[in-house]
Amino acid sequence: MALSFRVGRGILSTLSPPIPQAHEWANAYKATPARPLLNMSQGVPGIPPPPELQRALGAAAASQESFGYTVPEGDLSMRNALAAEMKHIYGNSCDVTSSDIALTTGCNLAFVASIMALTDAGDEVILPVPWYFNHQMTLSMLGLETVCLRTYPEDGFQPSIERCEKLITPKTRAIALVTPNNPTGSIYSAELLAQFVKLATDKGVALIIDETYRDFITSGEPPHALFASDAWRRTVVHCYSFSKAYCIPGHRLGAIVAAPEFLTHVKTVLDTVQICPPRVVQLALGPLLPSLRDFVAETARAVEHRHVLFRNALPPSWRLGAQGGYYAFVRHPFKHVAAFDVCKRLATEMGVVTLPSAFFCEQKVGGEVKEVTVEEEDKWIRFSVANINDEKVQKVCERLKESETALGWELEG
Template sequence: MASATQNTFAPPVMEARRWLQGVEFSPEQPLINVSQAAPVDPPPEAMRRAMADITLNEPQAHLYGPVMGLPALREEVANQWSAAYGAKIDPASVAITSGCNQAFAATISAIASAGDEVLLPTPWYFNHKMWLDMANVTAVPLATSDALLPDPETARALITERTRAISLVTPNNPAGVEYPAELVLAFFKLAQEHGIKLIVDETYRDFHSQDGAPHALFQQDGWQNTLVHLYSFSKAFRLTGHRVGAIITAPDLLSEAEKFLDTVTICPNQIGQYGALWGLQNLRDWLGGERLEILSRRAAIESNMHLLTNSGWTLKGCGAYFAYMQHPFEMASDALAQVLVQEAGILALPGTMFMPENHPEAARHLRIAFANVDANGITELFTRLAALRFSLAPSSAAK
């Protein structure tokens, strides 16, 4: 009998890094790493100084804290989310977690048992699939349209007595697509109708192209009974190494999640929580500038696509940190991604890492994570891709 971890695949980002072993990159063609959606720069200096002060002068920061997070941080999240979404969110509806991945794991542990089901739109975020595998919860693939948007009526047909949730990521990882507010609301109503949860992972919310609230879910009557909102401070404030995320949902569900959180980490990282609190209170303008930079990189992706379209490439989705691209080559994306390291000095993740095994669409796509590549780097990336001379796939396979 397989163990829990043997039920799933190896971590994709770690697998991709192994492709770099033994490869030397020339000064003329240095590595362009578009494999991971995590900022590599540290937090802004002012935040680091504030965190250093906490480290030196706040003894409590070195002890166990509350399992569901610092009360001041929970209150700040409740207040700022209430203002941002035009709703009333109570601090008791907020839990702080050790990153957004743990927020998802805690949520699944609180709502599902072995043999239950959760609907995941494809392409899916691989860590969500991995956790469901390890929890022996079936990830039910929810196909998306050519625009990579899931359809509520397609989802309705997949709901069974074992379904416990529908899980959405918007802006999407891996596709970058921003789900329209009316679509997210339709999924909320579908979940509410069936008495299941709607998990909405908004890790990349701060880089949405739309000004204002991206949806009206927190304004719905009884939202706590259906919605589980997930968030990450890692992307907003470059706190990736400090592991700080959040869940917003009904307090009674958080009480169940607390059992998981207490067992796994006891409490979130204290220094990271103080940093997140300081960031929320002091870095609004700075974060606005980060958003504009990411939006400019998105524009650079779109403006450079003309270099590839004549060769048969298609931009399927673009937003937040990601571009999801259909390639024109005969080889499958998992092979292509490894060849790109050798031939073009590009490290990207193949569509096979985001789709069910042997899914035909998986072979045709690559994910480009551009959080750490500026506009000049994006132009160089597209120039290298345009120079590739591999055998093209039959026209029917490229559609």
């Protein structure tokens, strides 16, 4: 039916969400007991939250306290709990208090609210390519210019300080990083992040760091030392999600950590967009954060084990470009074939659901889709290792090997 009104130009210039496309592919596969669907497309936890958190969520849902509003930045008790947990993650020198924290309805809203508080239509935000698609979609909807900071497989998909500096203009308002990265899995070192903080500070722009997957770094060292002095408040806007580490994506809880002076403006956005973050999950999770550390660490080790298993079982012709957090970024071996076509046939014919790099590397300009390729040829595929078990990881790799002949495409030499 034709509408009698028009929709906004921001929406028309925004790419459609890619996950429904993967679901379409998955639905087209004819699964059998012997060959079930193996879905490595979406970054979702493969296990439920621990029993004590499940019980706490049920009790909180029945609590009279959960029925009312709270302040836009979230309950003080939950913000205090997160500040204490950040000292555990980043070290006792971590200079973050509850005044530096605003809770949000998921980490996506943390990014949206931060960008809305930072920018005006027509401003520029630098994103490493391949990007997390929801970040780029946010910029398009708000009428902002996405400036592409290309990353390369020979660099492990690490963003370059030198290339980034050349992209900064008077219209640049922020640089947005994700580490461990989505989609590539690349983990940015503490040294690299410190260099980006210096660059952003020197240029007078914000540095947004999305650390949704930080709890899956198993080195035993803090991810970085940016919070060790109050200097971080001049430049850093940290975004975090409770969805992955605590296996509660449906409860939608995230956080922004930034200077109180900036959060004053963020709260205006939050009061308008979310009113307040969900209360049930705050009441349930806050008191449990210290006792859930073992669960979080055990889950991270299980995901890391799956990464090792995937790396070792991957057929030799499929090249691993980067790996970390939930994701592995892999170059397929087929000659003159786009990753989109490979992913479609892997899903519909082989029962292996993944996402092509095109979903993380496109812009829509004037209604036309323009691909921003990672390499000269579009070859890269994102695999999520978190949401399937070890046995299924092995089966995925077996089917990738099988696809080299079953799909009928010529392999690269």
